[in-house]
Amino acid sequence: MANLISEPTPLTVLSPIKNGDDGSQTFASLTRKYLQSLDIHEKSPMAKVPNTFLCRFFVLNDVFFEGSPGKVDHLKSKYLVFCCNFHGDLNTYLREFWQNAQQEAQKIWRHCVAFEQVHDAESFIDYIKKCELNTTIYFNGSTGLPLDEQLKALYLKQEFSQFACEKQGLSAEALFEAFQEFVERTRPADLTGPTWKPGQNTL
Amino acid sequence: MSNIAGKSYAMTVITPIPKIWAWVNLLKFWYSKNIRKKKSFGLQTLSLIHYARWVIIRPSQFPRLSSNQPKEDLHYAYMLFFSNFNGSWSQYVDSFHMAIPKGLDRIWKHNFKYPKSVPLQPFHRYILHNQIWTDHYYNAYPLASSNDVKAAIALRAALLEFIKQSENMSPEEFQKAYKAFLFYNQQHIAKMHSAPVINLADQAKVERVRLIESYEKTLRDEHGKPNF
Numbered sequence: 001m002a003n004l005i006s007e008p009t010p011l012t013v014l015s016p017i018k019n020g021d022d023g024s025q026t027f028a029s030l031t032r033k034y035l036q037s038l039d040i041h042e043k044s045p046m047a048k049v050p051n052t053f054l055c056r057f058f059v060l061n062d063v064f065f066e067g068s069p070g071k072v073d074h075l076k077s078k079y080l081v082f083c084c085n086f087h088g089d090l091n092t093y094l095r096e097f098w099q100n101a102q103q104e105a106q107k108i109w110r111h112c113v114a115f116e117q118v119h120d121a122e123s124f125i126d127y128i129k130k131c132e133l134n135t136t137i138y139f140n141g142s143t144g145l146p147l148d149e150q151l152k153a154l155y156l157k158q159e160f161s162q163f164a165c166e167k168q169g170l171s172a173e174a175l176f177e178a179f180q181e182f183v184e185r186t187r188p189a190d191l192t193g194p195t196w197k198p199g200q201n202t203l
Numbered sequence: 204m205s206n207i208a209g210k211s212y213a214m215t216v217i218t219p220i221p222k223i224w225a226w227v228n229l230l231k232f233w234y235s236k237n238i239r240k241k242k243s244f245g246l247q248t249l250s251l252i253h254y255a256r257w258v259i260i261r262p263s264q265f266p267r268l269s270s271n272q273p274k275e276d277l278h279y280a281y282m283l284f285f286s287n288f289n290g291s292w293s294q295y296v297d298s299f300h301m302a303i304p305k306g307l308d309r310i311w312k313h314n315f316k317y318p319k320s321v322p323l324q325p326f327h328r329y330i331l332h333n334q335i336w337t338d339h340y341y342n343a344y345p346l347a348s349s350n351d352v353k354a355a356i357a358l359r360a361a362l363l364e365f366i367k368q369s370e371n372m373s374p375e376e377f378q379k380a381y382k383a384f385l386f387y388n389q390q391h392i393a394k395m396h397s398a399p400v401i402n403l404a405d406q407a408k409v410e411r412v413r414l415i416e417s418y419e420k421t422l423r424d425e426h427g428k429p430n431f
Contacts, residue, residue, distance in 0.1 A: 010256050012283070014266050019273075035338035037412055040208065040405065046341035054253055054287045056213045057339040063217060063281060064333050066316040073219065076273035079265070083215070083285045085254045114268040131266045133283075136232050136259045137244070137310070141252035142349045143356055153355035154347050154395070160362060161394040164385060175381060176374035188362055201209055201345040201397065201405075 007144030008053060009090060012133045013082040015112040017059070027111035028078040032059045034107060042199035045104035049097045051147045052198070055084035057108065080112055087146045091125055098124045151196040152188075158203070159186050206337050207404040209345020209397070211253060212292065215335045216284040224313035225259050225280035232257075245306035249298055253349045255286040257310060282314060289348040296330055297323065346395045358391035 018027045025033075035057045038044060046052050060079040065072050086093050098105060098121040105124065109115045118127045143150065163182050167175060186194060206213045220228065246252060262277040288295050299307050304320040311317045318325035344352065365384050369377050385392070 008254065010254070012256070012258050012285070014260075016266055016268060016272055032338050033415065036415070038339045040205075040339075040341070040408060041345055044339070044341045047343070052341065053343050054208075054211060054213075055341050056215070056285075056337045058215065058335055058337050060217070060335065063219065063277070063279075066219060066332075070219070070315055071278040073277045073279055075265075075277075076275055077265075081215075083256075085287070113272050130268060133258050133260055133264065135256050136229065136282075137236070137257040139244075139246045139252065139255040141246065141250065142254060142352050145356065147343055149359075150352055150356065151344065153359040154344055154351065156359050156362065157351070157355035157391065157393075158395055160358065161392045164392055165394075172374040172378040176377045179377070179381065183366055188359060188366065196344065196346075198343045199341065199345065203346065203396070 007087055008085045008140060008142075009088065009093070009144075010135045010138050011082070011084045011086065011090065011093075011128075012135060013080075013084075013128055013131045014060070014133060015080045015082070015109060015115070015127075015131045016077040017080055017111050018113055019077060026078075028059050028061065031080055031108070031111050035059070038104075040199075041201040042197050044199055045101045045108075047197070047199035048100040048104075049093075050100065051087040051093060051096070053085045053087070053142075053147065053150075055082065055086075057082050077113070080109065087144055090129075094125045094128055095121045147198060148191045148195070151198065151200075152191050155195045156186060156188055205340055205404055205408050206292075208340040208342035210289050210348050211287050211340075211342045211345070212290065212295065213337045213340045214284070214286045214288070214292070214295065214330075215337065216330055216333045217335060218282050218284075218311070218317070218329075218333050219279035219315045220259070220282050220313055221315060222261065222280050225261055225282075228282075228310075228313055229259055244310055245303035248302050249288075250350055251289045251295065251298065251348070253287040253289075253352075255284070255288075258283040258285070279315060282311075287342075289350075293327075296327060300326055346397055351393075351395055354391040354393070358388055361388050361391070 017031055020027055022030060041047070046055055058081050060075070060081050062075050062078075063073050106118075109118070109127075114130075115127065118124050159182070163178075167178050170178065246255060259280060259282050261280045262275050265275040267274060286295070300320045300323050307320045308317075312319070316329075318329050320326045347355070361384070365380070369380055372380060
């Protein structure tokens, strides 16, 4: 039942938020408000974390009542939920998370129980593992390849589709020359660039 | 708060399941995955999904990191469902209902008051009642759908091979090979554009942050102290 599934790796984290408030707002509200104020797309802090494909954060306030004859359940803590799909192994991912977005991680988890014990990458890994839930069923409808390969492929698909549209009806010589220029400009084998940026939302 | 990041929608649903059935489900899913080697419950027929997962959590499994943190005392176990898909909420829920109702029922049928995926309206109500909104959603490729990603990977591999094969061709030979390349890879060739919903979701997010900030200002005095 553990996450021993071939790539991509799923990570589900439930971190309890401290009960209480800062004098005006509960710690759960402060956490939610901070999450909602984060920049999006390429400016999201998660764009700095290597190999993150898709992820979400939310505050789980409580569970739902399904109506009679059900029993009413209430959570005694609110939880910060982090759900992520990434490439690679968990330790490497979390270490790079801390190295690239330490300040944001500290702000996101700052109101969570026992997070004050986190002071470096290793303690961050330990903390997240204590909050990790096992994935029961996982479905990969896409790919688990490293993010730089996916982004390069998307860049190339966009550029080549443009090329194929524009270069219709050329003579053999002109087409040959245009394709050489295309390969030189787009460098299909080079993952470092040109390519799309993580979270890029404009062309 | 937004469930939308580019072309992806984040759906999160939490539903109660009697504790005994949680154990049965865990066993059933383990058997299905490890013995029968069936993992997808028909989901592979829905190409609009990037990634999806189900997580069953028993009351004792809610993380408790300090003795000061109260221990959860719940009547039910809970099943969390997370999905990242392309398109709208109703397109997704309706495709589940239309394409894989049996697969879906196999996963959810022991959950308390699960109405089954057919008929549609009670299923819609069940998902809406138990859905949680996302506070921050990040997508590494907001301009791309799941099919775009798969097509891009296939096209790049084909293109790298074509470049190698066409290295020493004459322009005439190249033209012929290029046309064949386009013919065999046409299903992967298409330009991507941002969908209108991306811009609307982004505008809504900016406006929401502005409203929160302006509302907060009215609640605080000039020194930033709460004014109520």
